[in-house]
Amino acid sequence: MGRQSEMSQKQGLEERNMARLNPVVALNRVPKNMTGWCKTVEVDSLGTMTVTCVTSSGYTVPHGLDGDVVFALLSAYEFQGRPTDGRVRVNMNNLCEYVGLKPSTNTYERIYDSLQCLLNTLYHAESCWGNERNGKWEWRSLSFRIINSLGFKNTGETKQEARAFGESNSDVVIQLGDEIIQSVQMEHTRWVDLATYHRLSFPLVRLLYRLLEEQQAISSGKTFRVPVAALGQHLGLRELDPDGGIESKYNVPKTRVIRIDRVRRALEPAHKELLEMGYLRDVEYEGRGQKQEVIYTFGTNVQITADVETVALLTKHGVTAVRAAELVRAHGRERIEEVSAQFEARLAGGYRPKNKAGLLCNMLEQPERYAVPEVSKPEGSKEVKSRPVAEEQPAPVERDEKMAEMLLRRCALHDTAEGKELLAKLVAAYVSGKINTGNLIDLASLNSQAARARGAELLRAS
Template sequence: MTKIKNLELDYFTAERFVAQIGIVSIQSRIEEDSPLNRRWTSYSEVGDSIYTVEGYAADFGRPRGVDTDILMALETLFMCQGCPGNNTVTTTAYEIVQLVYRNTSGVLYKRLHESLLRLWRVGFMVSWGHNDPEGNLVRFANRSLSLIEAVQFWSQGKRRDSPDLAEIEAHGKLVIRFSEQLAGSIRAGYYQHLNRKLLTELEQPVARALYRILQAHRPPDGVLTCKVSHWGTRCGIIATDPRKIRRTLESAHDELRASGYLAGVEYTGRGANQEITYHYRAAGSADPHLVELLRSVGVAKPSAMQYAAEYPDRVETTVQYVKDRKGTRNKAGLAVDILLNPEKYDLPEALTTPVARAEDAKKATQQSQQAAEQAADAEFQARQAVLLALDPATQWENCCSTIRLLTKGVLAESGLTRLEALCRTGEVSAAELSRRLSASVSKAERSAFMQVFARQHTLTLIEDARRVSSG
């Protein structure tokens, strides 16, 4: 029996491995009522490895299409935030939508919501073994795998509406907690380093998803060959007919050839034995000096090699800027963010061209942020106007969750009960109270306001209830 030597089960958690086995389908659409949208088993042989993946997607369906972009954006932010020990990414829906779609159309927040739920609910059992050319028995290693453990966000919706109708708030805090395996692999440096320039140039989600899978399989000699049916499995394509697989891949192949990533794609053979061969274009090598500069501020070696090759004209100025900043805890994350988004920083002109002049880019960013804030404020004021026009009881039903959350730790339960009665009768405006609480800058400010408000309306505070019980 062929033995798997020195097999580390942690290999299964590597982010690059997640791309190799096609957990996220490159297809943009999968029929909702298809059994393969809920549970599937795929077998493939690519290179010298055999994989069997059993996927369980529960109620939201198999991850697909743009979900790859969402996952990559979250992984990038996780790295830029210093790979926090609690495995979380803290961001906003607005930031993710901008990173992925590069516009902020309202329908995109619904798509983001759906993507996050698919990535959260999917789980896998992966079996892996070496391909034995002599046909002997193969010993398989097996492990369960997940991507996201928890999703936390704010939404707006009527109290009795279906949760599906609630919209994720654009500027509310969005917190994603990766699984321990995935976060650990990124933190340890097993992150798949992709060409961000190429990703922004590729227009189709299917092309970006295929690029990620191809890069995960890229061999040293730049030539990859396998059966079309097995490659379709790796790409998460539901169809098993080689002709349908070829049609699904065609547009992505065209774009990857046009971008210069692929030198060519060849098909040989017929029927079930048909094979596909990819010819990769040679990638530019990184200057060792630039790699060492990035390493000196804590950038992991694989990342340093990638960014030194992609942004050779920015590395020296970036590293100097980071080193000049005193008290920066996450120097590596700052360096990566500067390389990817130089227009966000007040940097020498040489670093920001040809992206934009530093002053113009900074002004444009400020204007964009100001416009986003104004739009969010206008939306909030519009919602408030609608709420204030409702009858007192309906106001309470729409605002009670927010009021309960923001008065937690201040009002006793009896105080909340009396507050509800006052709001339902119209003696207190629930919408106005909710607005005032939400406008508080800090918890201390909110607590001070509620102390005064409670005295004015004879509401029992938690500290009063404790004093009575102890007396």
């Protein structure tokens, strides 16, 4: 696919071998002595994948959050213009943002551990590392690391502070694996919408989403059928073999896929989430025992929505992604922003609807029920006529300082004097019409550093 340099950080980058081979175990926890695994599995028309994972220095195999870190590093590499040396240079707050976690000392430590684990893990792929050229596939066997080198630079007023990793200003330099960089340079990549990705609530659903996206790209179909046992194997839903032993020529611990019923239970919350957001239209099982298959029917791909930010104004109040996309197409950004502002004003005034999503949709589709009174004085008459007004009538919303301050009341910029100064400028820009309601609502959802960066960007653009 062609490179799209105009893309902002709304789009993350997927290297397609990482998506197809799935080098990270989906489990949140693994035994301390699971220091490797080997899988030979076939899930698509491109053939068998044989991949072995080997860790060193006593590390367990990459799992859980490590998959999000891999995706974050690839996205950061793209955001920085694909440096030819393969190095990603970020501070910890940036990296937290790319991973989709709120910056904190605990988060820094988790990401630090993840980076160390990836640095100390080697993968062996046998005739299944692919690149597509002019409609033809080229397959290679190779050994690769996701991270080739890792460096940290910390600053502080004392030697102890400077040595203490975990501050937000800790700079990280990560050199990605040569094979991954080469694949990206050859454009064996795919875009992933970050707003959609970060709405997914746990590692397994995010790995499944990335796997399904890749399979949909491979087949260009509306469904994807795969044996449940193969899917469990591919996602890394495995455990150490109770009989012990080692396997493969790389002498990794012998593992086995968990029982079919446990695979289904593990997948259930992921399926529910992808169905609710509209990415999947249906999930069905056929067959029994080891011959069971799961059939995924794809729904509306929320990534094709042109205006993800506007969709987010609705989904944050419980409107499903598919329904939100339909409403945006039907009413347009300006109308969505106007009604979202009215809705936010009602909530700020203390109103607590039983069904937020339902009320918001009604305000969009039945505006006459929520109309502001229109007063007229016909010539020679003092009679006042009004349009119908719903019992739950919203107050008129003005583009004034009070409205702006209400929308920004929870913004992280309030935490510092510098942030408050930036807020004042943003309020002034809003009142003058240089930035819009959606911009302010988006700011209120960001962490402090991201809000500062976004606020400065809005002011420059205005």
